[in-house]
Amino acid sequence: MQINSGSDSQIKFIGNSGEFAVVGEYWNSEIGQHISVQKFNSNGTIQGDSVTLISVNSYTQNIFTTGNSGEYMVTFQSADGHMTLQKFNSDGTVKDASVSLAPLSDNFEIITVGSSGEYVVTGLIWNGDLGQNYIYAQKYNSNGTAQGDSIQLDIVSPIFGYKGQITAVLDSGEYVITYSGQGENSESLVFVQKFNTDGTTQGILLQLQGEIMQLSPSHISFTSATITPRVSVIEDTGEYVVILPGLDNDGHNQFFVQKYNTNGVALGDLVGLEIGVPSYVMDPQVISVGSIGEYAVSFIGNDRENDLSVFVQKFNANGTIQGELTKVEGNLSSSAQPHHLASLEGSNDFILTWGEYVNSEYIVGVQKFNADGSLYAKEIQNTDSLNVQSNELGTVYLVNNNVTVANMADITEAADNQWNEVAIAVINQDTAITAEGLTDGTYSAYSVDEAGNLSDAAINSIIITGAIG
Numbered sequence: 116m117q118i119n120s121g122s123d124s125q126i127k128f129i130g131n132s133g134e135f136a137v138v139g140e141y142w143n144s145e146i147g148q149h150i151s152v153q154k155f156n157s158n159g160t161i162q163g164d165s166v167t168l169i170s171v172n173s174y175t176q177n178i179f180t181t182g183n184s185g186e187y188m189v190t191f192q193s194a195d196g197h198m199t200l201q202k203f204n205s206d207g208t209v210k211d212a213s214v215s216l217a218p219l220s221d222n223f224e225i226i227t228v229g230s231s232g233e234y235v236v237t238g239l240i241w242n243g244d245l246g247q248n249y250i251y252a253q254k255y256n257s258n259g260t261a262q263g264d265s266i267q268l269d270i271v272s273p274i275f276g277y278k279g280q281i282t283a284v285l286d287s288g289e290y291v292i293t294y295s296g297q298g299e300n301s302e303s304l305v306f307v308q309k310f311n312t313d314g315t316t317q318g319i320l321l322q323l324q325g326e327i328m329q330l331s332p333s334h335i336s337f338t339s340a341t342i343t344p345r346v347s348v349i350e351d352t353g354e355y356v357v358i359l360p361g362l363d364n365d366g367h368n369q370f371f372v373q374k375y376n377t378n379g380v381a382l383g384d385l386v387g388l389e390i391g392v393p394s395y396v397m398d399p400q401v402i403s404v405g406s407i408g409e410y411a412v413s414f415i416g417n418d419r420e421n422d423l424s425v426f427v428q429k430f431n432a433n434g435t436i437q438g439e440l441t442k443v444e445g446n447l448s449s450s451a452q453p454h455h456l457a458s459l460e461g462s463n464d465f466i467l468t469w470g471e472y473v474n475s476e477y478i479v480g481v482q483k484f485n486a487d488g489s490l491y492a493k494e495i496q497n498t499d500s501l502n503v504q505s506n507e508l509g510t511v512y513l514v515n516n517n518v519t520v521a522n523m524a525d526i527t528e529a530a531d532n533q534w535n536e537v538a539i540a541v542i543n544q545d546t547a548i549t550a551e552g553l554t555d556g557t558y559s560a561y562s563v564d565e566a567g568n569l570s571d572a573a574i575n576s577i578i579i580t581g582a583i584g
Contacts, residue, residue: 125176125177125178132157146169152166214259232257287353350406351406372434398453400413413426490575497550508542510563513553557576
């Protein structure tokens with residue numbers, strides 16, 4: 116058996132025990148082009164025999180997991196030109212007969228819903244008779260038989276439409292499909308449809324549009340594959356949040372956020388997360404915060420200095436903004452560097468992590484947020500010191516937030532118990548600055564380079580306690 120030079124292999128972890136499956140394209144003189152599927156144990160040893168599936172098209176095979184059961188599914192394009200699905204048992208053997216996903220070709224998405232192995236397929240279909248695209252959706256039972264009739268969701272434009280995204284609503288078996296398209300007057304439209312557990316539609320097809328939502332591929336920093344809106348389910352409540360890219364009134368890229376209740380009804384207004392400068396925006400993420408339906412959104416964008424940074428916004432349970440959009444400084448050199456939001460167990464606080472380069476070394480940055488979306492401030496005694504860094508030689512000042520800082524004089528002319536300073540002799544390395552002599556309060560750090568240029572306040576504040584008198 117020889118691997119085709121144009122092969123496209125995939126690997127995916129199965130279940131929660133470290134086992135994984137690999138699918139790849141091969142060429143065999145006896146059976147021709149085909150794909151082979153092999154299950155592996157967590158220690159990397161082979162588990163059972165490989166399974167051969169006949170395929171006629173490269174780059175179409177995919178592996179999909181089915182929760183933590185250890186079972187999985189592989190899709191591939193068969194001889195009739197349609198996508199075919201094959202389920203596998205947790206031991207890597209074939210389960211049930213293969214299922215044709217006609218009329219889908221290679222532009223589709225599939226997820227499992229509920230907890231009994233059922234799954235849903237959606238994709239973009241061209242209707243030659245009507246001369247337009249539409250979104251196709253079909254729910255299947257765990258044994259591969261179709262559950263009810265397929266659903267056709269219209270896209271007005273035959274040109275600007277992309278495959279839908281499916282999001283399961285917890286373990287209820289309900290799900291949401293979102294997709295984007297272009298209207299009769301070239302306006303951008305975003306559609307949201309909720310589905311019942313039996314695959315029938317729940318409520319009406321919701322449509323987001325308006326002048327502020329004009330989307331133009333020439334102005335958006337996304338490829339056609341990622342313009343599709345993203346949906347995230349809020350834990351505990353079953354509500355969900357839709358995030359989509361668009362332009363503000365000044366033509367700047369930004370993300371728009373809309374929350375929906377469990378019945379698919381919009382909560383509050385569509386909220387724009389505006390940076391205020393021409394910027395690329397990418398990689399939006401959502402996490403649930405607490406148990407009452409609050410959530411936080413993060414994304415990557417260019418700041419006013421045109422540096423890539425991570426932005427975070429907390430939301431109330433009713434879909435309105437809580438607090439301000441916060442920029443977290445980082446040395447992100449490209450949008451490929453990951454960032455992640457995570458809730459803290461037993462608390463309504465949450466954390467952000469991101470990758471960045473410092474002194475040519477890749478490190479992970481961590482920032483904690485309070486439950487209200489504000490930055491967490493570390494607390495120290497006024498007999499302690501803390502480490503600061505600067506990327507330029509000069510001086511760092513620790514200044515009470517009661518002092519309004521617009522220039523150097525605002526700092527140095529303030530009372531002595533409102534600020535301390537330390538010289539920076541080595542860039543990007545820890546330098547200790549003392550809190551001795553400072554009054555109780557919240558303090559921020561400012562840096563001044565050798566030319567006298569004053570920076571903005573660092574995002575991390577420090578709470579100093581223990582002052583006498």
